[in-house]
Amino acid sequence: xxxxxxxxxxxxxxxxxxxxxxxxxxxxxxxxxxxxxxxxxxxxxxxxxxxxxxxxxxxxxxxxxxxxxxxxxxxxxxxxxxxxxxxxxxxxxxxxxxxxxxxxxxxxxxxxxxxxxxxxxxxxxxxxxxxxxxxxxxxxxxxxxxxxxxxxxxxxxxxxxxxxxxxxxxxxxxxxxxxxxxxxxxxxxxxxxxxxxxxxxxxxxxxxxxxxxxxxxxxxxxxx
Amino acid sequence: xxxxxxxxxxxxxxxxxxxxxxxxxxxxxxxxxxxxxxxxxxxxxxxxxxxxxxxxxxxxxxxxxxxxxxxxxxxxxxxxxxxxxxxxxxxxxxxxxxxxxxxxxxxxxxxxxxxxxxxxxxxxxxxxxxxxxxxxxxxxxxxxxxxxxxxxxxxxxxxxxxxxxxxxxxxxxxxxxxxxxxxxxxxxxxxxxxxxxxxxxxxxxxxxxxxxxxxxxxxxxxxxxxxxxxxxxxxxxxxxxxxxxxxxxxxxxxxxxxxxxxxxxxxxxxxxxxxxxxxxxxxxxxxxxxxxxxxxxxxxxxxxxxxxxxxxxxxxxxxxxxxxxxxxxxxxxxxxxxxxxxxxxxxxxxxxxxxxxxxxxxxxxxxxxxxxxxxxxxxxxxxxxxxxxxxxxxxxxxxxxxxxxxxxxxxxxxxxxxxxxxxxxxxxxxxxxxxxxxxxxxxxxxxxxxxx
Numbered sequence: 315x316x317x318x319x320x321x322x323x324x325x326x327x328x329x330x331x332x333x334x335x336x337x338x339x340x341x342x343x344x345x346x347x348x349x350x351x352x353x354x355x356x357x358x359x360x361x362x363x364x365x366x367x368x369x370x371x372x373x374x375x376x377x378x379x380x381x382x383x384x385x386x387x388x389x390x391x392x393x394x395x396x397x398x399x400x401x402x403x404x405x406x407x408x409x410x411x412x413x414x415x416x417x418x419x420x421x422x423x424x425x426x427x428x429x430x431x432x433x434x435x436x437x438x439x440x441x442x443x444x445x446x447x448x449x450x451x452x453x454x455x456x457x458x459x460x461x462x463x464x465x466x467x468x469x470x471x472x473x474x475x476x477x478x479x480x481x482x483x484x485x486x487x488x489x490x491x492x493x494x495x496x497x498x499x500x501x502x503x504x505x506x507x508x509x510x511x512x513x514x515x516x517x518x519x520x521x522x523x524x525x526x527x528x529x530x531x532x533x534x535x536x537x538x
Numbered sequence: 539x540x541x542x543x544x545x546x547x548x549x550x551x552x553x554x555x556x557x558x559x560x561x562x563x564x565x566x567x568x569x570x571x572x573x574x575x576x577x578x579x580x581x582x583x584x585x586x587x588x589x590x591x592x593x594x595x596x597x598x599x600x601x602x603x604x605x606x607x608x609x610x611x612x613x614x615x616x617x618x619x620x621x622x623x624x625x626x627x628x629x630x631x632x633x634x635x636x637x638x639x640x641x642x643x644x645x646x647x648x649x650x651x652x653x654x655x656x657x658x659x660x661x662x663x664x665x666x667x668x669x670x671x672x673x674x675x676x677x678x679x680x681x682x683x684x685x686x687x688x689x690x691x692x693x694x695x696x697x698x699x700x701x702x703x704x705x706x707x708x709x710x711x712x713x714x715x716x717x718x719x720x721x722x723x724x725x726x727x728x729x730x731x732x733x734x735x736x737x738x739x740x741x742x743x744x745x746x747x748x749x750x751x752x753x754x755x756x757x758x759x760x761x762x763x764x765x766x767x768x769x770x771x772x773x774x775x776x777x778x779x780x781x782x783x784x785x786x787x788x789x790x791x792x793x794x795x796x797x798x799x800x801x802x803x804x805x806x807x808x809x810x811x812x813x814x815x816x817x818x819x820x821x822x823x824x825x826x827x828x829x830x831x832x833x834x835x836x837x838x839x840x841x842x843x844x845x846x847x848x849x850x851x852x853x854x855x856x857x858x859x860x861x862x863x864x865x866x867x868x869x870x871x872x873x874x875x876x877x878x879x880x881x882x883x884x885x886x887x888x889x890x891x892x893x894x895x896x897x898x899x900x901x902x903x904x905x906x907x908x909x910x911x912x913x914x915x916x917x918x919x920x921x922x923x924x925x926x927x928x929x930x931x932x933x934x935x936x937x938x939x940x941x942x943x944x945x946x947x948x949x950x951x952x953x954x955x956x957x958x959x960x961x962x963x964x965x966x967x968x969x970x971x972x973x974x975x976x977x978x979x980x981x982x983x984x985x986x987x988x989x990x
Contacts, residue, residue, distance in 0.1 A: 398900020409895045413551035425539040426900035
């Protein structure tokens with residue numbers, strides 16, 4: 315099992331001090347190499363769930379186990395290192411660093427893993443997403459679709475076992491949507507990477523064998 | 539990709555702001571370096587490291603003024619001493635190994651370089667510990683022979699065989715008729731000797747106006763307690779009258795331009811001769827103290843240690859100025875440090891997302907903090923390096939101006955050891971300026987910053 319979530323609870327404190335439950339997941343699993351799409355209403359907690367899985371946001375309780383490691387039990391620094399080494403993350407708004415070229419953005423993803431940065435591998439990844447000729451272009455010189463392709467290449471830089479994608483096609487034109495989706499899915503298939511992708515698009519969801527509706531397994535109103 | 543590499547890229551993204559911030563550090567460091575180097579040059583120039591002589595004997599007055607005039611050729615000498623004092627009280631003193639007479643007061647017509655009348659013995663002593671004069675040419679043997687300093691030769695374009703005239707140091711500023719000939723050029727010493735013209739003492743005395751009027755000379759000798767017999771008085775008065783008569787004869791020549799005075803040498807009776815300073819070397823260093831006490835006991839003359847007055851002056855006066863200047867320039871550097879802090883701290887609001895992205899990619903809190911500190915470090919060190927180069931560049935550019943106006947020889951490549959202290963100072967400043975922005979990066983909330 316690549317990802318296993320048990321009794322996960324997360325709530326936010328509102329300005330008045332009132333606690334607002336967001337996540338209450340009893341059990342959620344993704345097998346190694348499995349590709350899962352997650353759908354749900356806006357504000358339902360999809361991004362929070364991805365952030366909790368990635369260790370970016372702390373949960374209140376429960377376990378998040380990736381490749382047999384309970385991420386929540388790790389100290390913060392170890393959790394950061396684990397995220398760098400094992401988890402790839404594609405954001406809706408790409409989140410590329412404007413000061414760095416396409417190649418440097420991919421290399422940056424490698425820098426924090428503690429491994430030696432592999433320039434050749436980074437260039438290969440960019441070539442794989444069709445940007446072999448734009449290695450040294452900065453994000454501002456790339457189209458929106460190209461920027462997201464750089465982000466996909468960056469997410470795969472450290473050969474992760476789990477790829478989280480938060481509406482990766484939401485901000486790109488329809489022509490690029492399929493390209494990016496295929497890139498992500500093919501890359502995951504080729505490398506046996508588990509994929510959890512959030513989307514609002516029924517078209518995107520329809521391409522996946524397993525589609526999970528967040529509200530089906532997340533019951534925040536039932537949180538203690 | 540190293541952390542400094544990442545910091546450098548971030549800095550480059552805000553190139554204008556980063557450049558201006560580094561420039562403010564550079565300007566502060568430039569001022570500090572120029573103050574340090576200038577101070578080192580002044581200190582080196584005026585701190586006597588010891589010479590062949592251990593006493594300067596002059597007429598009573600300020601010991602500092604005596605050293606400045608005698609050693610550094612700054613200012614005029616005081617009332618001269620009778621030649622008989624040199625011969626009978628100093629040369630014959632059992633403690634004295636040797637004594638070199640010096641007369642001063644005149645200057646060259648070209649370039650206004652100070653004239654020192656002395657003997658060839660001057661060039662045989664060490665001008666600094668273990669350093670002796672190198673002379674191109676010969677020692678002054680004839681009465682109108684001269685040796686010139688390196689800077690005099692360069693600035694006046696004089697070489698061996700060049701002839702020059704002297705301007706009398708009195709109030710009339712008239713040009714002496716006698717012409718001196720350059721027979722030797724001193725190698726560069728880095729001392730006041732470089733800007734001095736040394737003439738043969740005999741030639742100096744033979745020039746009109748350099749003899750003491752006989753009546754004054756007799757009175758001065760008596761003031762010094764010497765016996766002057768009636769016969770000696772008559773001899774002096776007669777000699778003075780002959781000299782005056784000869785002078786009038788020479789002035790009677792209408793065509794001065796076509797009349798060569800350089801070969802006219804009129805020997806002066808010793809009792810009409812005076813010296814500005816006596817450079818004295820005692821047989822043993824301790825005897826210098828005893829001799830000083832003996833000379834200073836009376837009111838006729840004063841013995842001065844050539845090192846102590848300058849050390850006192852440098853410590854009390856120059857040292858205080860240096861402290862004030864260093865304090866001010868340190869403040870400037872600190873203000874530049876505050877500039878770095880403000881620049882980085884203000885950029886933090888815009889960079890929260892950038893930091894959050896790095897954290898989402900797996901960067902630890904400490905890592906992003908180190909990146910910010912690295913940025914501060916790069917700004918400080920690049921600014922510091924630029925300031926170091928600008929500071930020395932400033933000294934390099936100012937060197938000829940300082941030489942021309944203050945007469946101080948400036949080595950444009952002079953390096954002050956205290957400059958090494960700038961590096962740790964800049965490192966500390968970088969850390970202090972970067973720590974708060976670094977902590978802000980450390981505390982960045984990743985999820986909320988990514989969603990902003």
